[in-house]
Amino acid sequence: MKATMKRMTTTVLALGMMSGTLGAAELRFTIWTGNEAHLKMLNAYAESFKAKHPDVTVKYETIPPGDYTQKLTFQLAGGNPPDAGWLMEDAAPTFAAAGVLENLAPALKKADGYDFADFSKPSLGLWTAGDKVYGVPFSTSPFVIFYNKDLFDKAGLEDPNALAAKGEWNMKKFQEVAKKLKDTSGKWGFEFKDGQGYDTRVMHALMPPIRAAGGDVWAAKQCGFDKPEAVAAVKQLHDMVFKDKSIVPPGEQGDYFSGGAAMTINQISRASLMPKAGFNWGIAPLPTGAGGESPVIGQAGIVVFSAGKQKELAGEFVAHMTSKENVAIAAQFFPPARKSVLESDAFTNSNNLIPPKQMKVVADAISKGKVLPAHEKSPQILAAMKPRVDALWRANADVEASLKAVCTAIQPLL
Amino acid sequence: MADTLPMRDTARREDAPWLTLKMREAMEAWLFISPTLAGFLIFFGGPLIAVVWYSLTEWNLLTQQATFVGLDNYNDALFRNPDFWHVVRNSVIFAVGLVPLNMALALVLALALSGRFAGVVVFRTVFFAPVVTSAVAWAIVWKFLLQGEAGFINQILALVGIDGPNWLREPNWAMAAVIVTRVIKMVGLNMILYIAALQAIPRDYGAAARLEGASGWQIFRWIVWPLLGPTTLVIMVITTIGSFKVFDHIYQMTGGGPENGTLVLAFYIYQQGFQFFDVGYASALAMIMFVIVMVLTIFQLALRRRDT
Numbered sequence: 001m002k003a004t005m006k007r008m009t010t011t012v013l014a015l016g017m018m019s020g021t022l023g024a025a026e027l028r029f030t031i032w033t034g035n036e037a038h039l040k041m042l043n044a045y046a047e048s049f050k051a052k053h054p055d056v057t058v059k060y061e062t063i064p065p066g067d068y069t070q071k072l073t074f075q076l077a078g079g080n081p082p083d084a085g086w087l088m089e090d091a092a093p094t095f096a097a098a099g100v101l102e103n104l105a106p107a108l109k110k111a112d113g114y115d116f117a118d119f120s121k122p123s124l125g126l127w128t129a130g131d132k133v134y135g136v137p138f139s140t141s142p143f144v145i146f147y148n149k150d151l152f153d154k155a156g157l158e159d160p161n162a163l164a165a166k167g168e169w170n171m172k173k174f175q176e177v178a179k180k181l182k183d184t185s186g187k188w189g190f191e192f193k194d195g196q197g198y199d200t201r202v203m204h205a206l207m208p209p210i211r212a213a214g215g216d217v218w219a220a221k222q223c224g225f226d227k228p229e230a231v232a233a234v235k236q237l238h239d240m241v242f243k244d245k246s247i248v249p250p251g252e253q254g255d256y257f258s259g260g261a262a263m264t265i266n267q268i269s270r271a272s273l274m275p276k277a278g279f280n281w282g283i284a285p286l287p288t289g290a291g292g293e294s295p296v297i298g299q300a301g302i303v304v305f306s307a308g309k310q311k312e313l314a315g316e317f318v319a320h321m322t323s324k325e326n327v328a329i330a331a332q333f334f335p336p337a338r339k340s341v342l343e344s345d346a347f348t349n350s351n352n353l354i355p356p357k358q359m360k361v362v363a364d365a366i367s368k369g370k371v372l373p374a375h376e377k378s379p380q381i382l383a384a385m386k387p388r389v390d391a392l393w394r395a396n397a398d399v400e401a402s403l404k405a406v407c408t409a410i411q412p413l414l
Numbered sequence: 415m416a417d418t419l420p421m422r423d424t425a426r427r428e429d430a431p432w433l434t435l436k437m438r439e440a441m442e443a444w445l446f447i448s449p450t451l452a453g454f455l456i457f458f459g460g461p462l463i464a465v466v467w468y469s470l471t472e473w474n475l476l477t478q479q480a481t482f483v484g485l486d487n488y489n490d491a492l493f494r495n496p497d498f499w500h501v502v503r504n505s506v507i508f509a510v511g512l513v514p515l516n517m518a519l520a521l522v523l524a525l526a527l528s529g530r531f532a533g534v535v536v537f538r539t540v541f542f543a544p545v546v547t548s549a550v551a552w553a554i555v556w557k558f559l560l561q562g563e564a565g566f567i568n569q570i571l572a573l574v575g576i577d578g579p580n581w582l583r584e585p586n587w588a589m590a591a592v593i594v595t596r597v598i599k600m601v602g603l604n605m606i607l608y609i610a611a612l613q614a615i616p617r618d619y620g621a622a623a624r625l626e627g628a629s630g631w632q633i634f635r636w637i638v639w640p641l642l643g644p645t646t647l648v649i650m651v652i653t654t655i656g657s658f659k660v661f662d663h664i665y666q667m668t669g670g671g672p673e674n675g676t677l678v679l680a681f682y683i684y685q686q687g688f689q690f691f692d693v694g695y696a697s698a699l700a701m702i703m704f705v706i707v708m709v710l711t712i713f714q715l716a717l718r719r720r721d722t
Contacts, residue, residue, distance in 0.1 A: 070688055077475045098476040198583075199669060250672075251562040251583040379689045390672035393583070 024055035027314055030072055030085035034062040038333060049320050056313065076100055081307035083314040087135055089299040092126045093376040101134040102304040107315030108133060114319055115340075120367060123337035126374055127301050135301030136322040139334035141267040142297045142365030143193075143208060145287070149280035151262040152177075155184040160263075160284035161358070171212055174287040175236060178246035181262040188254040189246035191261035198250040202382065202389050203372060207296055208265065209233040214291025217373050221414045223407035226400070229290065234392070235399045242395045250393045267298055268362055269333060271353045283358050285365060295369030300334075335366055342366055377413045384409040468697035475691035487698035497674075497682070498699075502706075504589070505679040509657040511593040516653055517646070519601050524608030525634075538609070542602035549599070553666030556595045557582065585675025588668050592676055596663050600656070604649050611645035612638070647718045651711055658707050679703050 031042070039060060046058035061082065063071045069091045075081055087095060095101050108114050119137065127135040145160055152159045157177055163169040178189030192198070197205030206225075207217060215229030224230055241247045248254035248261055256264035257273045265286070274281055286295060302321060304314040320326065327336045332350040336342055342363050348356040375381055388409050392402035433441075444451075469487055473480035491498045527538050544552065559566045560581040568578035581591045615638060623633050661680040664670060670677035670685070683703065687696030 073476055073691060077478060094476065098474070100476060199671075249562060249580075251560075251580045252564055253558070253561065383685060383689065386671060387674040390583075390674075393672075 025057075025310055025313060027056060027058045027084060027310060027317055028061060028082040029058055029317075030061045030063055030068075030075070030082045032063060032065040032068045032086060032088075034064075041329060041333070044329075045321050045326055048326075049317055052320075053313070053316075056317075058317065076305060076307055079307075081305045083308040083310050084302065084304045084318055086138065087301050087303045089126055089301075089372055090374050090378045092135060092301065093374050094378060095303070096129065096134045097376045100306055102306045102308075102311050102315065104133045104136065104304060104315055104318060105131055107304075107312070108136070108319050111316070111319035111323070114323060118324065118338045118340050120337055120339050120342070122370060123297075123299070123366075126299065126371060135303040136318055137299055137337040138302045138322065138330065139300045140297055140337040140366055140371075141269065141299070141335045142295045142362060142369050143204070143265050143267060143286060144283045144361060144365065145263055145285070146256060146266055146270070146274075146281060146283055147263045148256070148259065148261075149282055151181055151185050151187060151279075153280075155181050157181070159282060160287075161282055161361075164285055169285065169287050171209060171233070171236060171287045171289045175240055175244065175246070178240060178263065179244040182244065182246040185262065187259070188248045188261035189244075189263060190240070191248045191254050191256045191264040193265050195248065195253060195255060198390075198393055202385060204265070204298075206234060206237075206389075207372060208286050208294075209237055209289065211294040211296060211370065212287060212289030212291055214289065214294075218375075218410070218414055223411050223414060225403040225410075226407045231400050231403055233289065234403060238392070238397070238399050241393070268335065268351065268354060271351065274353060283354060283361060285361050293368060295365035297366065297369040297371045299337075299371050335362055337366070339367075375414065381410050381413050384413060465697045465700055468694055469701050470698075471694045473692075473694040475687075475693050480694070483694070487695050488702070490695070491698055491702060497677075500674065501677050501679055501682045504675070504677055505658055507589060508593060508660065508676075508678055509654055511589070512597055512657045513650065513653050515593065516597045516601055516604060517649055519597060520604030520608055520649070521642075523601065523605045524612055527605070528609045528612040538605075541605055544599045545602040547599070549662045550666055552595070552599055553663060556591075557667060560591055582668055583672050585673045588672055588675050592663060592667055595667070596657075596660065599663070600653075604653065607645055607649055608642070611642050615641050643718070647714065651714050654710055654714070655707050658703065658710075679706075 029042075031038075033039070039062075042060055043058075046060075049056060049058065065088075068086075069088060072082075072085065072087075072091075087101075108116050116133075123137045123140050124133075127133060127137060147160050149159055157180060160169050160177075163173060163177075174190075181187065181189040193201045193204040203217070210217060210224070210230045210233045213229040213233035215227050215233065216224040217230070218224050225234075237247070241249050254260040256262075257270075257277055259277065259279055268283065271283070285293070288294075302318050304311055304318055308314055324338060324340060327338045328341045328344070328346055330336065331341055331347045336347065341347055345356075347363060348359040351359060354362075385406055388402060388406040391397060391405065392399060470482060470484060471480045472483045472486070523541055527534055527541070560568075562568065562580035562583065565578075565581070567581070571578040579587045582588050619637050619641075620633050623637055628636070659680050660678060661684060664676055664678055664681045665684070668676045670681050679699070680703070683696050683699045686692050686699060
């Protein structure tokens with residue numbers, strides 16, 4: 001017993017010395033992806049970090065995206081905080097307000113040749129407050145329309161890119177095309193993101209058309225769902241679901257990636273599913289509306305947790321990961337927020353599944369787009385919205401009244 | 415082994431002559447149950463007490479700030495939060511729908527399958543299989559079957575000229591659908607309990623009654639049903655408790671929707687604690703649920719005592 005105690009004490013002491021005096025340390029980094037190519041790239045960052053810190057290793061810990069924020073919270077609450085990690089946009093305000101994110105501004109300032117001004121202003125909205133920086137955007141991925149070229153050809157329709165080139169790719173045309181596709185092919189014209197537009201992806205379903213119409217779901221603490229632009233946009237969607245029957249309706253499944261729907265909305269990371277899809281496809285910008293072009297962006301950033309024990313080192317690693325050079329490497333998977341990378345040919349040529357011309361669509365959307373709405377109380381807002389939005393998605397629903405009910409429910413939370 | 419035992423016995427008696435046989439036996443018993451008891455206290459008793467304490471605080475998991483607020487959480491839930499009563503109502507509807515349906519079906523199946531005939535084991539297995547099926551797989555399959563127009567159930571209904579509803583998207587139908595699919599999943603367990611009870615009834619009772627001219631119904635009503643009483647009570651208690659605790663099924667099939675139509679208490683607690691990170695409030699709700707279930711159980715036990 002005594003011997004064991006002694007041995008344990010020695011081990012603990014040795015470990016303490018290793019991390020303290022000798023400079024050898026392990027950074028724990030949480031991330032949602034377990035994809036081999038992603039991890040290979042991330043491990044390469046850890047390897048190149050050794051140039052400056054030969055004794056530091058980085059351990060990436062995958063937490064599946066569905067539970068990501070929840071499990072991360074438990075790690076923080078349970079006294080087992082990771083040093084740094086990936087953070088989704090909807091969690092950013094909640095985490096920042098709770099004071100669990102470290103201000104990265106000093107670390108970024110210290111990094112050689114970092115050039116923080118290179119990050120596009122709109123992309124930083126969620127991550128900065130005054131001159132404090134709570135995270136660095138790492139994936140700034142706009143929503144685009146994925147379309148099934150074969151079904152467009154069969155219906156004798158011009159594809160969305162051709163229409164966009166002529167300046168005709170607007171919401172009216174979108175509705176028309178979706179209906180024709182449905183009527184000629186029997187497949188659904190359009191599917192919401194991952195088929196979850198009525199459940200977990202409510203925002204992704206409603207947001208793009210509302211912004212295209214010139215509205216917003218909320219702005220400056222004011223609910224926007226019941227404003228005329230939003231009502232008109234949602235009415236159109238409602239018609240498409242229940243009158244035209246061109247959008248996959250609630251309670252049905254119609255998967256774009258297996259050919260069940262002619263169009264869907266998603267981010268370019270989903271292009272990895274396309275080689276297996278077995279049809280010709282392309283990506284196009286979101287249709288425009290009365291509000292002109294209004295791309296919508298989903299975002300994630302890299303943060304350092306205040307509760308971590310190696311904040312300084314973690315901050316240095318974040319600066320390393322988001323240097324010009326490394327952001328350019330990540331661009332193949334995670335579209336950049338650095339203007340210099342965005343405007344380079346390296347970016348448009350980075351994805352071997354998407355032709356450069358269509359990658360331009362992505363680059364354009366990033367520079368013009370607005371990030372999805374986020375809020376300190378995002379989970380509560382979504383939960384309060386949910387039942388009212390459910391009421392909206394019925395064939396005989398009064399769209400305007402339902403949207404008013406949404407605003408009544410969420411206004412106190414905003 | 416056999417020779418060493420008496421030796422140890424004598425040795426022990428010399429060691430502790432003040433211990434009576436009774437004390438000795440009690441000590442042994444405590445030693446035997448101590449591993450389970452330790453586990454129970456650490457993983458069940460401890461958290462249970464902790465929850466009582468948490469429920470008196472406002473504790474945000476993310477900020478790690480806990481302030482003592484007394485009975486505020488209870489006050490808010492019971493008197494200020496309209497959602498709470500809606501959620502309790504849903505839980506009651508779920509239980510009232512599920513318990514009788516489950517028990518009646520279990521009894522009918524048990525009566526049909528308690529005899530000995532060719533293939534009876536196959537039938538019992540078929541009805542019991544859903545109990546051991548993964549809840550997630552079960553929910554996913556049913557979600558497919560219950561789709562609006564393309565769903566299997568509605569296509570069958572269409573064959574006989576019925577225009578089926580969009581099951582999981584309309585509040586009342588969604589509640590009915592989660593109840594029925596839950597019953598089909600869990601009925602096998604109660605069926606087995608009933609079969610065991612039926613097989614424990616001596617056959618002579620039925621035979622004697624038949625000699626006296628009793629009909630099948632009379633035998634069931636006056637002999638079988640009363641003898642099943644204790645089993646019925648146990649089944650009723652565990653099924654009621656289970657129905658108030660239902661979570662996974664709701665989480666997978668409807669997520670509490672549509673329009674909060676299937677938002678039951680356990681799911682609501684999950685939302686407060688694990689989505690909004692409001693642990694204090696979630697703990698208070700859990701305590702309220704604990705009291706509701708306990709009162710129901712005591713009530714059922716009292717009912718039984720009055721009957722006998």
